[in-house]
Amino acid sequence: QVQLVESGGGLVQAGGSLRLSCAASGRTFSSKAMGWFRQAPGKEREIVAGVNWSGGHTYYANSVKGRFTISRDNAKNTGYLQMNSLKPEDTAVYYCAAAKTDYYTPGVLFDSWGQGTQVTVSS
Numbered sequence: 001q002v003q004l005v006e007s008g009g010g011l012v013q014a015g016g017s018l019r020l021s022c023a024a025s026g027r028t029f030s031s032k033a034m035g036w037f038r039q040a041p042g043k044e045r046e047i048v049a050g051v052n053w054s055g056g057h058t059y060y061a062n063s064v065k066g067r068f069t070i071s072r073d074n075a076k077n078t079g080y081l082q083m084n085s086l087k088p089e090d091t092a093v094y095y096c097a098a099a100k101t102d103y104y105t106p107g108v109l110f111d112s113w114g115q116g117t118q119v120t121v122s123s
Helices: none
Strands: 003-007 011-012 017-024 036-038 048-053 059-062 069-074 078-083 094-101 110-113 117-122
Touching: 003 069, 011 110, 017 036, 017 094, 017 117, 036 069, 036 078, 048 069, 048 078, 059 069, 078 094
Parallel strands: 011 117
Antiparallel strands: 003 017, 017 078, 036 048, 036 094, 048 059, 069 078, 094 110, 094 117
């Protein structure tokens, strides 16, 4: 497994931007697909975005398409989620995760998780 630590969360006004980072330890991170998830109070955790091992293939939930961008820098063992045009409904704890495989597809199993970072968007 890979150890993951998120950072970059915080409080922002609607329409603002944040960039989340996911620092990974372990040499296998660069060979794994990764994803960003979020969980709002009283709701189930949902996938926000996914990316394959190279960064060349991405997936976005419809709710964030056009506003969020997932990327990764394997040389730095770090993944990112750039969030623009934030809305109050984006408020949640955001988690990064590494998959068991190198390619992201809906339903792929993620077996390494970070502790989460809080994002709060005020109206």
